[in-house]
Amino acid sequence: MSAIEYQAPSFKLEDLWTDxxxxxxxxxxxxxxxxxxxxxYIVNNTINNLQTLGxxxxxxxxxxxxxxxxxxxxxxxxxxxxxxxxTIVGILNTGLIALCGIITATLLGFTVGVLRLSGNWxxxxxxxxxxxxxxxxxxxxxxxLWYALVVHSLPRPKNALEPLSGIxxxxxxxxxxxxEFGSGSWIIFIALAVAVAGAIAFRRYAKRIQETxxxxxxxxxxxxxxxxxxxxxxxxxxxxxVSLNWPALSGFNFKGGLTLxxxxxxLWFALTxxxxxxxxxxxxxxxxxxxxxxxxxxxxxxxxPNWTMRLVILPQAxxxxxxxxxxxxxxxxxxxxxxxxVGYMDIVATIGGISLNQTGRALESMSIVxxxxxxxxxxxxxxxNWYNKRVALVER
Amino acid sequence: MKVLSGFIAAAAVVGVAATASASTLxxxxxxxxxxxxxxxxxxxxxxxxxxxxxxxxxxAVCQAVAAAIFGDKSKVKYTPTTGKTRFEALKSGxxxxxxxxxxxxLSRDADLKLTFxxxxxxxxxxxxxxxxxxxxxxxxxxxxxxxxxxGTTTELNLADYFRTNNMKYEPVAIETNAEGRTNYxxxxxxxxxxxxxxxxxxxxxxxxxxxxxxLPEIISKEPLGPLVRHGDDQWGDIVRWTLNVLISAEExxxxxxxxxxxxxxxxxxxxxxxxxxxxxxxxxLGLRQDWGLMAVKAGGNYGEIFERFIGAKTPIGxxxxxxxxxxxxxxxxxxxxx
Ligand SMILES: N[C@@H](CCC(=O)N[C@@H](CS)C(=O)NCC(=O)O)C(=O)O
Numbered sequence: 149m150s151a152i153e154y155q156a157p158s159f160k161l162e163d164l165w166t167d168x169x170x171x172x173x174x175x176x177x178x179x180x181x182x183x184x185x186x187x188x189y190i191v192n193n194t195i196n197n198l199q200t201l202g203x204x205x206x207x208x209x210x211x212x213x214x215x216x217x218x219x220x221x222x223x224x225x226x227x228x229x230x231x232x233x234x235t236i237v238g239i240l241n242t243g244l245i246a247l248c249g250i251i252t253a254t255l256l257g258f259t260v261g262v263l264r265l266s267g268n269w270x271x272x273x274x275x276x277x278x279x280x281x282x283x284x285x286x287x288x289x290x291x292x293l294w295y296a297l298v299v300h301s302l303p304r305p306k307n308a309l310e311p312l313s314g315i316x317x318x319x320x321x322x323x324x325x326x327x328e329f330g331s332g333s334w335i336i337f338i339a340l341a342v343a344v345a346g347a348i349a350f351r352r353y354a355k356r357i358q359e360t361x362x363x364x365x366x367x368x369x370x371x372x373x374x375x376x377x378x379x380x381x382x383x384x385x386x387x388x389x390v391s392l393n394w395p396a397l398s399g400f401n402f403k404g405g406l407t408l409x410x411x412x413x414x415l416w417f418a419l420t421x422x423x424x425x426x427x428x429x430x431x432x433x434x435x436x437x438x439x440x441x442x443x444x445x446x447x448x449x450x451x452x453p454n455w456t457m458r459l460v461i462l463p464q465a466x467x468x469x470x471x472x473x474x475x476x477x478x479x480x481x482x483x484x485x486x487x488x489x490v491g492y493m494d495i496v497a498t499i500g501g502i503s504l505n506q507t508g509r510a511l512e513s514m515s516i517v518x519x520x521x522x523x524x525x526x527x528x529x530x531x532x533n534w535y536n537k538r539v540a541l542v543e544r
Numbered sequence: 545m546k547v548l549s550g551f552i553a554a555a556a557v558v559g560v561a562a563t564a565s566a567s568t569l570x571x572x573x574x575x576x577x578x579x580x581x582x583x584x585x586x587x588x589x590x591x592x593x594x595x596x597x598x599x600x601x602x603x604a605v606c607q608a609v610a611a612a613i614f615g616d617k618s619k620v621k622y623t624p625t626t627g628k629t630r631f632e633a634l635k636s637g638x639x640x641x642x643x644x645x646x647x648x649x650l651s652r653d654a655d656l657k658l659t660f661x662x663x664x665x666x667x668x669x670x671x672x673x674x675x676x677x678x679x680x681x682x683x684x685x686x687x688x689x690x691x692x693x694x695g696t697t698t699e700l701n702l703a704d705y706f707r708t709n710n711m712k713y714e715p716v717a718i719e720t721n722a723e724g725r726t727n728y729x730x731x732x733x734x735x736x737x738x739x740x741x742x743x744x745x746x747x748x749x750x751x752x753x754x755x756x757x758x759l760p761e762i763i764s765k766e767p768l769g770p771l772v773r774h775g776d777d778q779w780g781d782i783v784r785w786t787l788n789v790l791i792s793a794e795e796x797x798x799x800x801x802x803x804x805x806x807x808x809x810x811x812x813x814x815x816x817x818x819x820x821x822x823x824x825x826x827x828x829l830g831l832r833q834d835w836g837l838m839a840v841k842a843g844g845n846y847g848e849i850f851e852r853f854i855g856a857k858t859p860i861g862x863x864x865x866x867x868x869x870x871x872x873x874x875x876x877x878x879x880x881x882x
């Protein structure tokens with residue numbers, strides 16, 4: 149028996165284009181080098197151009213006073229605050245609209261998606277029309293339409309509508325009684341955090357018990373009561389530190405309470421309604437992807453209908469729904485930059501708009517905006533991908 | 545769209561080769577027209593007529609410059625700019641000059657690297673409110689919603705004014721004058737603030753101008769004038785002296801109608817120097833001999849332009865006030881053509 153000796157291939161230069169393996173590597177290196185050369189050219193060109201124009205560069209301006217005011221600020225801010233702080237105000241405003249939009253678009257999208265499968269002809273037709281109409285009208289138009297509706301068709305503050313006592317609707321937006329947190333309020337938040345953690349632990353425990361003994365706890369109602377009761381107890385224990393701040397008309401505008409400005413409302417409605425139509429289609433496709441045989445099999449085993457939905461249909465549908473749902477969340481977040489059409493003060497309007505313009509630092513400001521959107525998008529996809537992995541099919 | 549403007553602005557710096565080194569005049573002659581930045585539309589100051597041509601107090605300066613270069617005032621192309629896009633348009637070389645209600649400030653000069661060649665309207669920031677509000681003074685505006693154009697000196701002055709007077713307000717940011725007009729009339733804001741001239745011009749376009757008043761307070765100095773970018777002094781001189789000729793022409797009684805006659809028969813040598821029948825002042829600037837004559841004939845002297853577009857007899861109805869010739873107690877003053 150002669151051992152087969154392994155002969156290391158001797159490398160010759162022409163292998164680079166004749167040998168398949170070497171060629172693959174060679175071409176990739178070339179492409180990468182080309183890309184870097186192109187980037188280097190752009191950066192170099194930019195620096196040269198800026199120098200010829202004598203334009204200062206750098207991020208130092210972020211420490212200078214911004215000198216402008218912003219209407220919606222989630223943190224303390226005034227015109228003596230820095231451009232850096234104005235950026236943070238913008239980030240928070242973008243985060244707020246993205247978060248609100250994602251929550252409402254998901255709720256609306258799931259509802260519409262399920263209703264579209266309804267056996268009731270009228271309901272499913274109506275949902276069909278909603279989807280076709282909203283996803284075929286450009287988002288920008290929808291934002292402007294909602295804005296025009298709020299600003300032109302609602303009464304002025306003096307004649308504001310008051311659908312419920314303390315809630316005012318006018319062309320300055322929706323004003324609600326807002327919570328006012330006195331000292332000691334932190335106890336309530338801690339209680340809330342503890343309650344959520346407790347609920348999760350209880351869910352795990354209940355699952356283990358069920359797996360070992362078959363005993364079933366009403367997990368949802370128990371969790372919900374923990375989450376409601378514990379903060380409530382803390383509220384009374386801390387001496388009721390939270391009170392409601394009632395808005396009232398004084399002078400030109402409403403004072404006190406919580407104001408949702410027309411810019412926010414228009415953007416929120418438009419993003420919700422537009423994105424929900426896409427989400428509903430994703431949900432419908434997801435549910436339809438689970439074959440009806442699964443339901444029948446589940447019924448045959450004697451599993452109740454809502455348990456069938458929760459334990460059999462949804463887990464399988466979610467696998468189909470999640471990946472495209474993630475991209476809808478990303479889309480919504482990026483689409484929120486259309487805020488500038490109605491002057492909602494997001495990152496594009498603050499650092500990418502007013503700061504950029506007042507300081508002339510175009511490249512610096514835009515690079516910040518890009519980095520922030522990238523961070524937003526990557527974090528959303530990270531979270532969702534993690535969740536996706538959890539619900540993915542575990543192959544045994 | 546608007547979202548993109550910032551990115552385009554950034555891209556402009558990245559991509560466009562710096563034009564500052566080449567001669568702007570040669571570039572303009574080679575392409576055959578002057579590219580002029582104006583506003584998106586303010587009655588009297590910059591608007592398109594029935595034929596779609598830009599007219600007004602600001603385009604008139606562009607037309608005079610085109611006439612001084614080509615002997616033809618129609619060789620101008622216009623780029624409408626907003627408060628936000630105007631400086632990037634100029635810096636990137638997309639436009640050759642900017643004539644758009646723009647205030648001369650230190651930072652625009654020294655930091656944005658722009659050269660203001662003079663002042664063609666001395667203005668200040670004012671407030672307009674509906675009469676029905678019963679407001680008599682800007683000091684009563686605490687708590688009001690105020691419409692402001694972003695990217696302007698207006699928004700900075702406003703912040704300072706309310707802060708100094710311990711008042712609060714809700715800023716409503718808008719991009720163009722047209723948007724400001726709509727939002728103000730719809731009642732999204734109680735007050736519209738911008739340069740007083742712009743307020744008067746905007747009010748003139750209302751259905752019932754008399755239902756709105758300008759408050760007495762003028763809270764800032766807004767010297768408005770044409771500008772070019774740093775780096776080409778010859779080009780700056782051309783725009784500066786074209787504006788100066790329009791101003792001198794009024795002072796010396798030269799009008800569009802009598803300019804040809806004055807060029808030949810005037811006794812005053814300064815008039816002849818200005819109109820190009822004496823000396824070599826056009827060539828010193830790199831222009832034709834009769835540059836001054838052409839500039840004045842394009843749309844008349846400074847006073848004629850003022851009266852035609854924004855003067856007391858127009859719907860906008862602005863008095864000369866600070867913008868009278870220095871000999872009449874105003875601030876409009878041209879250095880001598882000599
Ligand atoms: N002078 C101020 C403000 C100039 C400004 O934006 N004025 C308004 C109102 S007069 C305007 O020209 N708008 C024109 C447009 O909307 O395009 C500045 O230079 O920053």
